[in-house]
Amino acid sequence: MSNSMKPVSTQSGTIKSNNDEMEKIPSSSPKRSDTLTNSQRIWTSLAAGAIAGGAAKTSIAPLDRTKINFQTSQQPFSTKAVLDFLIKSYQKDGLLSLWRGNSATMVRIVPYAAIQFTAYEQWKRILKVDETDVGDERRFIAGAIAGLISQAMTYPLDLARAQMAVTQKDEYKTLRQVFTQIYKKDGLVAFYRGFTPTILGVVPYAGCSFFFYDTLKNILTIYTVNSPALSAMTGLMSGAIAGMIGQASSYPLDIVRRRMQTSAVKNQQSLGIIKMTMKIYGEDGIMSFYKGLSMNWVKGPIAVGISFATYDIMKDFLRKIFC
Template sequence: MDQNDEQAKLSNPQKIITSLVAGACAGAVAKTTIAPFDRAKINFQVRVGKFSYRRCFQFLRESYVKEGFLSWYRGNSANLVRVIPSAAINFTAHEQWKRVLGTDEKQKTPGRRFISGSLAGVTSATITYPLDLARARMAVTSKAMYSNLFALFVCILRTEGVTALYRGVLISLIGVLPYSGCVYFTYESLKHIRTDYNTQRPINKTERMLGGAIAGLVGQTASYPFDVVRRRLQTAAVIRPDEATLGALATARKIVREEGIRRGLYKGVTMNWLKGPISVGVSFMTFDTLLRLFRESSLFT
């Protein structure tokens, strides 16, 4: 049974509820899966120095020796506080934007696939940005500086002001447009290609995860420089106080001047090629699977 057929049985409020729950679960599972690699990547993004897998795993090993296994997941609680609502809003917004734009309803509309994906990403990122900033700060500091998420927000508000919670938001939104657009466009297009190839058999979990992995690879590559600049802006106050007043363009120019494009703006991108496809693949597979289960259950039928 096609997902459009499943959705036809439900009212729009029911679609929103099921999307929110499935999206929240998908985001939590995906981000927890790759949390250690995410922390290592952020540490390389915000510091000067060449990225390598050897140094990455050395960082993880040293963190384990000094602070224990849970150090790999430092900041993950803040990440989950952000990711759960972010993923829920993102997936739900995507379905609602598809409905509003009439994406692929009567004919294939690849342009609208990209637009609906981009708008979903912007909607989610705007609402949850302060939590993303908190995640970055906790990933690059020790527990002695910020003992928990509440302490982090209190400290930022006292020492930097409320506007600091949205430092880097513009570059984040600019980066979300190609990332979210490419991810949803690629995933939805691959689903259409697979359905056209074999209309008799439903898309299985493996195919959904593989499609999500390819979508994640495309999206991460397209938007990675924006991610690097965003992380530098978010963490400048605690890593590089002399850069705390620099804007997005000035930060980008400084990175290119001192570190170059490949070793600066794309520093750690190979880590994203490892964790990004895993995260997005797990996310889409979990979302589609749970969505089907929820919408086939007696609770909504």
């Protein structure tokens, strides 16, 4: 290509010169995926999403449990307090206690991630995100809808996970026991306690995460297309940045959600979203809504980066091998 020809990336993985000549470059997805049926796209997305979600959450489970503990208590957050919590948990219940509630997390995150990634792929297709020049806002919409669908279908599992994370080992031993106690105490409605702030938070979180991940990946893919190693790093980096932006946009609502989810096991009065928001604000002002955010800057980018990168790798692998 001559120096006078300025390459411009397109969604199809093509570089167009100013002489209107077309030079093909390899796509970030296997070429064979262009011939997949929609049902094949769905099941490969489901499988890849499940694996990605499980890998991401397991990698940061100890930090996740610690974050929930501080989100749902009035204890001041600090690095020393985090280390004290981790050390005391280890001394009292052993190393595996740091992954307490992770079984509930896996039961929830595997279907959640599978549904979310698949819904995103399908809504991108429905909204023709990759077939238009104005796909940016549609990419956000597709991500937001995917987040809403996956959250609505798996929310009771998230509630159970949160309650296991803030209780002692001898209080809830199994996920089934958590569900039984929740139902006996407050009935079916209790399984969706804290759902309103969750929905309000998932729209900016999922929308921003998918929007920034796809946007950054599409930009950086131009420079890494011939290097699988660099391509994987691009996925991790794009996911990490997307995760930071997504979490910053929804973190205060995450605080409200966790407090509403765990009020029952802490023998606290069950409050609606407005009253709970006012209660949290009364504890330490506006900073109460950002307690533990610094930990999220550590664990969030790691988890989201691993999730997006693993999803892309597994999706491409499955579509290349089995389809």
